[in-house]
Amino acid sequence: MSRRPTIVDVARAAGVSKSTVSNVLQNSPLVKPATRKLVEQAMGDLGYVYNRSAANLRGGDIGLIGLVINDLRNPFFTEFAASAQMTFAERGYATVIANTDEKPEIQAQVIASMIEHGVSGFLISPDYVPEEEGLETIRRAGIPAMQVLRRIDPRTDVFPFASLDYATGGRLAAEHLLGLGLRRIAFVGGLANRPVTEERMSGYRAAMAEAGLDTAAFHGRPSRAFGRDMALALRARHPEIEGAICFSDLVALGMLAGFAEAGTRVGTDFRLVGFDDIEECALTWPRLSSVRCDVARFGRESAEAMLAWLEEGRQPPPMRRAPVELVARHSSLGVPG
Structure with missing residues (x-):
């Protein structure tokens, strides 16, 4: 598995529900020993690592999405971010939104901070920076990430790109x-x-x-x-x-x-x-x-693509252009x- 395994991957591998895996992670006494053993075996096989502090920050079973935007002062990007955030919220995910203000050093800082706090995925409209200074930190962390509206990394097999025509x-x-x-x-x-x-x-x-x-x-x-x-x-x-x-x-x-x-x-x-x-x-x-x-529809569709990647393992296509x-x-x- 090229990306960081999620609780959904563990549940699928163990043949149990997502809530059962969550109960195992929380050391719930409601889980039968045999079921706990299955889940722990799946976690070991997949290399799943539980970040307890991040889980507490998220409120237990709620996923956390990093939404990084290059210019939230521009109404175009603001509408995109609002639409994506609402789509994540409707599915029970919390969103951390950062405005980088077209400053590469701020982008690097917020990405590192979001990784530290255990985000499950990134939706990023990036600043223009050299390829090696852009999304490599996210790749090394094994976190799913989509480039939207702007593309700075040509590896769309790793960082799928979605924009408008x-x-x-x-x-x-x-x-x-x-x-x-x-x-x-x-x-x-x-x-x-x-x-x-x-x-x-x-x-x-x-x-x-x-x-x-x-x-x-x-x-x-x-x-x-x-x-x-x-x-x-x-x-x-x-x-x-x-x-x-x-x-x-x-x-x-x-x-x-x-x-x-x-x-x-x-x-x-x-x-x-x-x-x-x-x-x-x-x-x-x-x-x-x-x-x-x-852009409101585009924001909604981008968030839905990220959710399908996180919850179902369906990585978005390398390149998508929405109609205008x-x-x-x-x-x-x-x-x-």
Whole structure:
């Protein structure tokens, strides 16, 4: 067994229930000697080690999941984390959530702490760090771990990776703006050469190439501040650009503010599409077109995949991409009336 054996594995090997194994671990007098012997034999065969302090922390038979997120200030990641946590809670698991704030040293610290406290599994949206500094500590501990939304370790047979179909999202956004008659379309936001940036740009590049058009990219931290600054810069230095696909909704919302400051009417003078479709897209004015990723569903499905791995031994597929769709609103279609 390549992963650390769980109480479920012991129960299966001994031919008893999970609660019976728990009773053996708690030295319950209700367990018959013969049954106790079967369970202890299975534990020895599997190399199962009982972490009593972690079990006490978890509240006995409740599993503990480590949920490590790179940027909980971003509503996209917050919604993912909330959805995953609720799914774990519904199945009786406690969750330890850590925000690493894009800092590799914090990521290393929280992973080590969670291992020390006996987490049963990890769901991690990681910071970008060198491969040898990323998830190796988790591998050595033998704890099941899924990479979600970002991939830093290529060993997806060890650390399965699940994300969204960002390339299709970029293509849908570009085809939407091309269908409205635009020909000078830029991609705004996202740090250059990061895998997620390249994925979101790839569909845009492909659609523009098929239309025989040039691309233009303006990279930067995916924040409202960057979006606001870029809107002002585009109006001042690149008036020929007619529309933009943003790396994220935060960038697009910042651009909305910048264009308002510059007196540019979004949806008429300039067409804009965000990426992620966070709740604010449908509430701002003009309402923001965006690539919907349904991150709440994705969070739920990711948690369910982890639970199937822990409880049934069904490791997730090495790679999974969840579907996306384009939601067109005022910022690209124009404000009615």
